[in-house]
Amino acid sequence: MEIKGNLRRFFVFLFELWLAATLVLVLLCVLANTGGSPEMPAAAEVCNCSQIGIASSRISEEVTGTSGNSNESSFADLAELLPKVATDDRTVIITSVNEAFARPNSLLVLFRESFAAGEKIAHLLDHVLVVAVDPAAFHHCRAVHPHCYHLKVDTMNLSSANNFMSEAYVELVWTKLSLQQRVLELGYNFLFTDVDILWFRDPFRHIGVYADMTTSCDVFNGDGDDLSNWPNTGFYYVKSTNRTVEMLRRWRAARARYPPNHEQNIFNYIKHELAAGLGVRVRFLDTAVFGGFCQLFRNDMARACTMHANCCVGLGNKLHDLRSALDQWANYTSPAPPEGRKKKSGGGGGDRRAGWSVPAKCGTPDKRG
Structure with a gap:
């Protein structure tokens, strides 16, 4: 009888052990299906990109549908337009114009002329997305260029030739940065160029694959890896990775810490913390080449x-x-x-x-x- 009692207790113990293990497994499965790590930034969760910024169309669609911190609703039709403009490696050249810059005989005309006059770069115009920030600029753009995107800005009128650091100018550059973040979230690399830049030769030959961001300078000290160079974000390349999506999110968030200021100065203020805290690798372009x-x-x-x-x-x-x-x-x-x-x-x-x-x-x- 004592043996039977011991066996009964042993089988009860085994049953309780099996039941406890089963409950633990069920709990783990539930937790795995209800979310990721709460410490991971939302922007880093949504961009499933490779190290060189190449992602499949299916991945880009998933990013579009799951982005928590993106301004998806502010950029209607952008996801449909980008594949028509991008290169084979999913890179888009972006410039922005208002009515004053896009009207006939203004900056957009000179910008486009430079591609034709440059050395074997006319084909790159097929990969330029012109972002118009007012209806008149969009109208002018469509008259001369195949890829135009109307970015609706309701906060103020941006159609005039705004002076540097005016309220409208500052609003324009921050709107531009918001769109660029969305481009990265959709899995596309971008090369942004101000429309008051003439192109003569292919700049992609000077953009290294290791850097997250490659930017022109107002003043260059001779060392392309030195963060003390003063960046000019009127011409810069960013590849689409988890890190760069988060970089632009933090860059935009830093606007509240340095009001009122434009995005170029604020990037200069925070570039060291982005490098130290996020591991962002920045490369600066020689002003002898990108003048x-x-x-x-x-x-x-x-x-x-x-x-x-x-x-x-x-x-x-x-x-x-x-x-x-x-x-x-x-x-x-x-x-x-x-x-x-x-x-x-x-x-x-x-x-x-x-x-x-x-x-x-x-x-x-x-x-x-």
Whole structure:
């Protein structure tokens, strides 16, 4: 009888052990199906991208449907438009315009002309998405360009040529950043370029695969990996990864810490914390190749990829000096004899290391108007 009692207690113990294990397994399954780690940022959960930013269309659709922190409702039809514009590796070139920049004979015209005048880059226009921030700009864009997107901004009128750091200017650049975050969430890399930048050669040859973000500079110290370089986010590339989606989310959130300011200055303020806390890798582009009126003395036509009308206030001044730069480029690349090219380039030299003439209206405070 004692043996039977011991066996009975043993079988009861086994049953209780089996029941406890079963309950634990059921509980684990329920927890696994009800959510992820609460510490993971929502933006990092939604972008299922590879290290080089290439994702399948199915993954992009999943990102669209599950993004908790994105502004999906603010960017209607963007997901349908991006595949028509993107390169094979899911990269989109983005620029933005208002009515003043998009009207005939304004900046959008010069921007497009530079692709035609550049060295074997005309095909890149097929991958440019022009973001229009008012209805008139959208109308002008559709008259000259195949890929236009109307970004509706209800907070204020952005159609005029807004001066640097004006209220409308600041609103425009932050709206631009919000759209760029959405592009990353959809699984696309982007190269943003201000419309007051002329393109001469293919910039993608200078964008390394290891960096999360590659940006132009107002001032370049010679070391492309040095965070002390002063970035100019009028021209920058970001590949779509979990980290970069979170980077733009934090970048936009930092606006509340530094009001009122535009996104370029705030990125400069937080770039060290993004590198330290998020592991963001930033690469800075040499102003000798990605030039601008701020450091024109470093620019070399033989290496030039772009020319930016930075350090320049006033739409008329930008148009005048960008037209002059485009004419100098056309002269430099023409089959004219070296002597003629030297004479016409304003002292740039007849060899293949010609420089640019000094801007007539941009670059110094006394030429603002």
